[in-house]
Amino acid sequence: MAAIGKIRSWGPTLVVVIGLALFAFIAEELFRSCQATSNEQRQQVGQVLGKKISVQEFQALVDEFQEVMKMTQGRDNLSEDEMNRLKDQVWNTFVQNTLIEDECEKLGLTVTTEEMQNILREGTNPMLMQTPFVNQQTGRFDVTQLTKFLADMKDPQVMQNTQVAEQYQSLYKYWQYIEKSLRQQTLAMKYQNLLVGCLLSNPVAAEASFKDQTTESSILLASLPYSGVNDNDVQVSDADLKAKYNEEKEMFKQSVETRDIKYVTYQVVASEADRKALMETMTEAQQKLQEGANVADVVRKAQSQVAYTGMAVTRAALPNDIASRIDSMSVGQTSAPFETRFDNTLNVVKLIAKTTMPDSIEYRAIQVGGATVEAARATADSIMQALKAGAVFDSLAVKYGQTGAKQWLTSAMYQNAPVLDVDTKNYLDALNSLGVNELKNLEFAQGNMILQVTARKAMVEKYDVAIVKHTIDFSKQTYSDAYNNFSQYVSENKTIEALEENAPKFGYNVQVRQDVANYEHNVAGIRSTRETMKWIFNAEDGEVSPLYECGNNDRLLVVALTKTHKAGYRDWESEKETLQQEVIRDKKFDVLAKKLENAKTIADAKNAGARVDTVPQITFSAPVFVQATGASEPALSGAVAATKQGEVSKKVVKGNGGAYMFQVLEQKQREGAQFDAKSQERMLKQQAMQAAGRFMNELYEQANVVDNRYLFF
Known part of the structure; x- marks a missing residue:
């Protein structure tokens, strides 16, 4: 117990x-x-209507689109800017398709298999013309070619060839993309056509539209420009600004969050000491080229951006700055070092030879191999003897397992190669030097080749040029000095106020960038600033960033976040400058309108200080441009259209550039204008389609789109 x-x-x-x-x-x-x-x-790149897309899923879409570009454009590599545009397109496509699919699901709209088959049978969709399944004789998409290809994909005998299988798989992925895109495009068109059907035209609207376009008025216009009222004579209070903000609040709505920043950036450039050291290198290269030293060795030792291949090339293969001066040089001449600003380089050029050569060469060849190099040499000798004795080239080629077919070699196919090995150079030299029908037995390291040139055309000037081109780079010491100075500036100034106050002491300038959005690919146009972008959208107002090294490893950057603008309505204080201008214009109008309040005629307005001009050919459908105020005035066009001939405007018109009174002198139909109800209705229908095409903005506003691409791309 x-x-x-x-x-x-x-x-x-x-x-x-x-x-x-x-x-x-x-x-x-x-x-x-x-x-x-x-x-x-x-791991989420973003979401639309609650549908999330992960990094892996988005990258798969990017890779898919990149493969399509390779297929259609034959390009393997894209620049950074091109890749950014590609990723933007992939994202926009994902957003658009998600929005449309959601709307169509609610409405029961689909694209059936039968509809897709009809599209393929018709073969008129522009997307289909980008596929390999186009009949070369008719120039139209041929569905039978597609059907055969899809059947071959399932044929084990066709797919057992590894190379063919790889090509078919690549082409099949491309077709899957086209098919998917066709479905998405057709679904979007269905939805848009449904919206267009809600926007109707009729004969009454068509006639009214025709009159708006073709009824021309000539007026006597009295103008008082806003510039005639001094800004200092207009008092603007916060109450005025708030009232204007509430009046135009919808103008200040934004769909995404943006941020205002102040930043300091410094670009490291070569110092005088760096330039001097490089000039010594270039001068040494110039002297050696003049003395006849081995050209390839001189160019390589000087670390030129342009390697020397020993091949004569056309002007098109030369850098622009070299091509622009090569004609003024004599053969054997070496230039003094010169600077090219657009690519930031120092250059030395030697024109070794100038000759006229064919730009295109037709030739045929027989490749000769053997168990040993000696055996290949012996076989090649016997082929040459047979050809010289009258043997047919094609027959000999077939005997050795080749076709001997003729093919063309153009300068563009080889002259931009960065390097050429010995065998390749000998091969190209032979083709360029052989006359028509001449034969040559070329010896390579692993065998021989029998060459015969069959045609030469398009004779052009070619240049054998040695180019020493070197970027004017900064040294490690120069970068270190710049980094230390910038680092000291950042470490000693931890607030926005301090950054601004002390920037001039360090030789820097504080810059302002407003409304940075997270879908931008860089900060202030500087490359490699994704980490900075991440910081901007994770920082609090008033924070100062750490030092960032960015650009092409030549930029230093510090950023301060000054203000965050959340999605929705911007606060009135952030729009103060815009509101100020609007309120000043309103108050100036009140001043000018008071001057004209007792004016009953244009003569009265002129006596009140207005400038009077005759303005012809005013229509309702287009804003009139007023020379006296230098402004386009749609409100004036509307007021004129509502006033009968001979009448004076009932009230002073408030314009963009001033206050106006007018008298309609004449109203008439434009000469030669004839009303065609059907044509006018078609035009209104087209305008309705354009209006319906803006539905995507409305859907986007309601989709709660989250875009986190800046975190990953």
Whole structure:
């Protein structure tokens, strides 16, 4: 009993201990759950209507589109800017398709298999013309070619050839992309046509539209420009600004969050010492080229960006700055070092030879191999003897397992090669030097080749040029000095105020960039600033970033976040400058309108100080441009259209550039204009389609789009 009583005395303690243990267990599970959710969110590129797309999924779409570009454009590599545009297009396509698919699902709109088959049978969709399944005789998409290709894909005999299988798989992926895009395009057109069907035209609207376009008015216009009122004579209060903000609030709505920044950037450039050291290298190269030293060795030792191949090339293969001066040089001449600013280089050029050569050469060849190099040489000698004795080239080629077919070699196919090995150079030299029908037995390291030139055409000037081109780079010491100075500036100035106040002391300038959006690919036009972009959209107002090294490893950057503009309505203070101009214009109009309040005629307005001009050919459908104020005035066009001939405007018109009164002198139909109800209705229908085409903006506004691409791309 005593033991039971003792246990009972521990009851409250046991309850607390067990409760804490249970809480710890639940908290641990909750933490794991939150951590898993956080990790998932960190891998999301974005979402549309709750549909999430991960990094892996988005990259797969990018890779798919990149493969399509390779197929259609024959390009393997894209520049950084091109890749950014490609990723933007992939994202925009994902967003658009998600929005449309959601709307179509609600409406029950689909693209059936039968509809797709009809599109393929018709073969008129522009996408189909980008496929290899186009009949070369008719120039139209041929569905039978597609059908055969798809059948071959399932044929084991066709696919057992590894090379053919790879080509077919690549082409099949391309076709899958085209088919998917056709479905998406057709679904979007269905939805848009549904919207267009809600926007109707009729004969009454057509006639009214025709009159708006063709009824021309000539007026006597009295103008008082806003510039005639001094800004200092207009008082603007915060109450005025807030009132204007509330009046035009919808103008200040934004769909995405943006941020205002101030930043300081410094671009490291070569110092005088760096330039001097490079000039010494270039001068040494110039002297050696003049003395006749081995050209390839001189160019290589000077670390030229343009290697010397020993081949004569056309002007098109030369850098622009070299091509522009080569004609003024004589053969054997070496230039003094000169600077080219657009590519930031120092250059030395030697014109070794200038000759006239064919730009295109037709030739045929027989490649000769053997168990040993000696055996190949012997076989090649016997082929040459047979050809000289009158043997037919094609027949000999077939005997050695080749076709001997003629083919063309153009200068563009080889002259931009960065390097040429010995065998390739000998091969090209032979083709360029052989006359028509001449034969040559070329010896290579692993065998021989019998060459015969069959035609030469398009004789052009070619140049054998040695080019020493070197970027004017900064040295490690120069970069180190610049980095240390910038680092000191950043470390000593931790606030926005300090950055601005002390920038001139360090030789820097603080710049402003407003409304940075997270879909931008860089900060302030500087490359390799993704980490800076991440910082901007994770920082709090007033924070100063760490130092960033960016650009082409030649930029230093520090950023301060000055203001965050959340998605939705911007606050009136952030739009103060815009509102100020609007309110000033309103108040100036009030001043000018008061001058004209007692004017009943244009003569009265002129006596009140207005400038009077005759303005012809005003229509309702186009804003009139007023020379007196230098402004386009749609409000004036509307007021004129509502006033009868001979009448004076009933009130002063508020324009973009001034206050106006007018009298309509004449109203008439434009000469030669004839009303065609059907044509006018078609035009209104087209305008309705254009209006319906803007539905995507409305869908986007309601889709709660989250765009986190800046975190990954």
